[in-house]
Amino acid sequence: MKPVAFDYDAAASLADAREALGARGPLAKIVAGGQSLGPMLNLRLARPQALVDVSRLPYLRRVSDEGETLLYGSGVTHAEIEDGIFPDPTPGWLPAIARRIAYRAVRNRGTIGGSLAHADPAADWVVTLTALGAELVVVAAAGTATLPMTDFIQGPFATALEPGDVLTGVRLRKRGPSARWGYWKFTQKIGEFAKASAAVLIDPERAEMRVVVGAIERPPIVLPEPEALIADPDRILSALEQATVSNPPATLALHAAAVRRAIAAATSPNGKESAS
DSSP: OOOOOOEEEOOSSSHHHHHHHHHHGGEEEESSTTTTHHHOOOOOOOOOOOEOOOOTTTGGOEEEEOOOOOEEETTTTTHHTTTTOOOOOOSHHOOOOOOTTSSOOOOEEEEEEHHHTTTTTOOOOHHHHHTTTEEOOOOOOEEEEEEHHHHEEEEEEEEEEOTTTTEEEEEEEEEOOOOEEEEEEEETTTOOOEEHHHHHHHTTTTTTEEEEEEEESSSOEEESSSHHHOGGGGHHHHHHHHHHHTTOHHHHHHHHHHHHHHHHHHHHSSOEEEOO
């Protein structure tokens, strides 16, 4: 199939983009790499009357060092993260995540902001950035707001973005050498979205610990009592049953296995594993 007819605006600045969005309201969509939106257009699952292209905005294509954090522009591509084009606030975790996203052709054009704005629950950045405690910068009519991932992702393919809002950046804390990380996802073949995924962060220097479950038909689940789960993985299935009461046993078992493997990766000797 092919998309329905739409108007196209190539924004020359963030102000231009917001003006174009304001003129169209909810009938307009932002497009950058198009790797998430494009297939939905072709399947006619999305039928915007206008696309506002922000892929050429330098404002969205840079990374700023803020001292304790790095701010990634939302237009940074998966491939640029994979190739280490920009500074990495983590001990190599971001490139390891990026290189497992789909195929290189997709990574060359797909952007970190586009993936988050699309909010597919099976997307790699959705679950991993929740585990990393990322904050998202959104420019709206009322000004600039900063939202934690847990507030930004509101459901499958649903975010806190209102018509006219622009996701401009992703802020990540810098992680020291004592921090540990694990990510695991199950796919039937390379390039597919995950059937189950989990990410684990252990950062004693910042007193942060998270166990996050993704690829489930809801926002990523931040499991309570992460320290207890990491210390005793036998508690994982029970924790999942309490957090996802409507899921069948086979689905719970698959996600429990993903959590166990992510914990094993995070607690391995190097503690910097990301696998699928």
